[in-house]
Amino acid sequence: MKNIKKGDKVKIIGGKDRGKTGKVLQVFPRERKVSVEGLNLLIKHLRPRRQGEKGQRIEFPAPLTISNAMLVCPKCGRPTKPIFKTGSGQEKEEADKKSARKRRYCRHCEQAID
Numbered sequence: 001m002k003n004i005k006k007g008d009k010v011k012i013i014g015g016k017d018r019g020k021t022g023k024v025l026q027v028f029p030r031e032r033k034v035s036v037e038g039l040n041l042l043i044k045h046l047r048p049r050r051q052g053e054k055g056q057r058i059e060f061p062a063p064l065t066i067s068n069a070m071l072v073c074p075k076c077g078r079p080t081k082p083i084f085k086t087g088s089g090q091e092k093e094e095a096d097k098k099s100a101r102k103r104r105y106c107r108h109c110e111q112a113i114d
């Protein structure tokens with residue numbers, strides 16, 4: 001679940017938006033879903049509130065299953081499953097001081113993602 005966070009770039013690997021990429025707007029941990037900017041768009045029709053008024057159509061990104069989204073490494077641009085580690089050398093010492101906060105690392109280029 002911690003693989004993907006708000007603000008990450010993800011690539012969609014399943015469903016009708018397969019192959020597209022976008023920015024994560026929101027993560028829904030309980031539902032195991034994410035909403036991605038511009039993807040899985042649904043149109044909501046709002047009925048007119050008063051007589052003579054027009055109804056409105058609102059487009060919004062519906063949450064999609066998290067297993068259909070894969071993190072895109074901001075460093076090498078490849079879709080990746082991040083590895084979690086506490087860093088190395090000096091970085092690791094710093095991390096240890098901060099009760100070993102784990103960071104995400106790209107499996108391809110081995111760069112820290114955050």
Ligand SMILES: [Zn+2]
Binds near residue numbers: 075076077080111
């Ligand atoms: Zn990478």
